Structure formats: structure tokens, C-alpha cells
Amino acid sequence: MAHFIVLLGPPGAGKGTQAKAISEALQIPHVSSGDIFREHLSKQTELGKLADGYIKCGQLVPDDVTIRMIGDRLKQPDCVNGALLDGFPRTLPQAEALDDFLAKMGASVNTVISLEVPAEVLVERLSGRWSCPTCGRVYHEKYNPPQQARICDNDGTPLIQRPDDQAETVRQRIEVYRSQTEPLIEYYRQKGVLVRVDGTQSIEAVKQEILTVLAGVQ
Numbered sequence: 335m336a337h338f339i340v341l342l343g344p345p346g347a348g349k350g351t352q353a354k355a356i357s358e359a360l361q362i363p364h365v366s367s368g369d370i371f372r373e374h375l376s377k378q379t380e381l382g383k384l385a386d387g388y389i390k391c392g393q394l395v396p397d398d399v400t401i402r403m404i405g406d407r408l409k410q411p412d413c414v415n416g417a418l419l420d421g422f423p424r425t426l427p428q429a430e431a432l433d434d435f436l437a438k439m440g441a442s443v444n445t446v447i448s449l450e451v452p453a454e455v456l457v458e459r460l461s462g463r464w465s466c467p468t469c470g471r472v473y474h475e476k477y478n479p480p481q482q483a484r485i486c487d488n489d490g491t492p493l494i495q496r497p498d499d500q501a502e503t504v505r506q507r508i509e510v511y512r513s514q515t516e517p518l519i520e521y522y523r524q525k526g527v528l529v530r531v532d533g534t535q536s537i538e539a540v541k542q543e544i545l546t547v548l549a550g551v552q
């Protein structure tokens with residue numbers, strides 16, 4: 335049976351950090367809408383240039399563009415057994431489009447992990463976030479530092495800070511999460527697939543809790 339897992343949570347909740355372990359444990363690809371947009375941006379594609387205008391000011395990229403992009407990604411052969419969706423869906427129309435898309439494949443969203451972290455913690459997490467522009471690995475200067483300051487452990491690339499992680503944009507993104515994404519918690523609760531996880535625990539404790547949850551629902 336295919337496994338489609340959604341990682342839901344505000345910016346900085348730890349979605350990207352947890353994604354690797356989950357995708358390895360379930361042997362399904364990690365599909366991050368933010369990473370795909372940033373890849374388009376680095377290649378200066380039309381989609382990348384369009385998305386950049388929204389990302390810069392902490393707004394969501396329009397649904398039609400985002401839904402098409404994720405639909406194309408989920409049609410790739412590596413998603414036949416499922417995927418771990420990180421950062422998608424973020425609006426009700428996106429969630430409905432995902433349901434329709436999966437229904438056509440005879441699949442559905444199996445589990446939604448809602449990573450819950452209060453706003454004041456998010457700001458501190460994002461202001462200390464450093465990521466690798468090559469492999470996408472995520473670090474934190476205090477909570478998850480690389481072995482060598484500002485260098486990726488995995489491939490030696492100098493780490494970067496995302497322009498949209500500055501305090502002003504972070505506040506905007508948290509606001510957008512509240513108004514547009516948080517209603518998905520109720521949407522998935524009603525479908526009986528929601529699992530809430532306390533994202534303020536240590537990275538390792540969150541990982542163990544998620545893996546235990548997923549082992550139970552397989």
C-alpha cells in the first residue's frame with residue numbers, strides 16, 4: 335500500500351529536520367514544496383522568478399501554480415509507493431486538490447503529523463537556522479550546530495541563512511500560517527488521520543515519537 339504522509343506545522347516547527355529520518359524509515363521520497371521553489375529560483379526558471387516575489391515577503395505562492403508543481407512531482411515514478419509531503423498542502427484548496435489527485439491514483443493521505451510549536455520558539459529557531467544550499471540539510475547555531483562552524487557536515491558546502499528567515503518576514507509567515515494553514519488541522523482531524531506531536535521536545539525525542547506513531551499506523 336502507498337504511504338502518503340503530510341508534515342504540517344508552522345515555519346520553524348522542524349518539518350525539514352524530521353523529514354530525512356521519516357523518508358528513510360518508510361522508504362518514500364521527501365517532497366518539500368519550499369525546496370522545489372528554491373531549486374527553481376536558483377535555476378532562474380519562470381516558476382522560480384514568480385515564486386520569489388511571494389517567498390521574499392512571506393506570502394504563499396498562488397494555489398494553482400503550487401498545486402500543478404506538486405502534482406507533477408507526485409507523478410514521478412519514485413512516488414508510486416507514496417511520499418512524505420513537507421510544506422504542502424498549506425491551504426484548504428491545496429488539501430482538496432491533493433485528495434482529488436490521490437483518489438485518482440487509488441490512494442489517500444494516510445497520516446498527517448502536526449508538529450506543534452509556539453510562536454516565540456519559532457522566531458528563535460528561524461533566526462538561528464543555517465542550511466546547506468547543496469544538499470538542503472538544516473542546522474541551528476545553538477540546537478543543532480554543524481561540526482565545523484557554518485560548513486555542512488554532509489558535503490562541506492558553506493551554509494547560508496535564508497533571506498526569508500529575517501524577523502520581519504518570519505512574523506508575516508507565522509501570520510499566514512495562522513490564517514491559511516492552521517484550518518487544515520481541523521480538516522484532517524475530521525478525516526481521522528491527524529496526529530499531534532509536541533515539537534518543542536529535542537530533535538531526537540520528536541523523531542522517536544514520529545517514528546513510533548508511523549510504525550503504529552502502517
Ligand code: ADP
Pocket residue numbers: 344345346349350367368369371388389390392393394395396400420421422423424425428498507
Ligand atoms: P518553512 O519550512 O520555513 O515553513 P518552506 O521552505 O516550506 O518554509 O517555504 C518557504 C516559502 O515557500 C513559503 O513562505 C511560501 O512563500 C513558499 N511555499 C512553500 N510551500 C508552499 C505552498 N504549499 N503553498 C504556497 N507557498 C508555498
Ligand code: ADP
Pocket residue numbers: 343344345346347348349350351352459460462463464472473474475477478533534535536537538540
Ligand atoms: P521547518 O522545516 O518546519 O521550517 P526546520 O526543520 O528547518 O523547520 O527547523 C527550523 C530550525 O529549528 C532549524 O535551525 C533546526 O535546526 C531547528 N530545530 C528543528 N527542530 C528542533 C528541535 N526539536 N529543537 C530545537 N531546534 C530545532
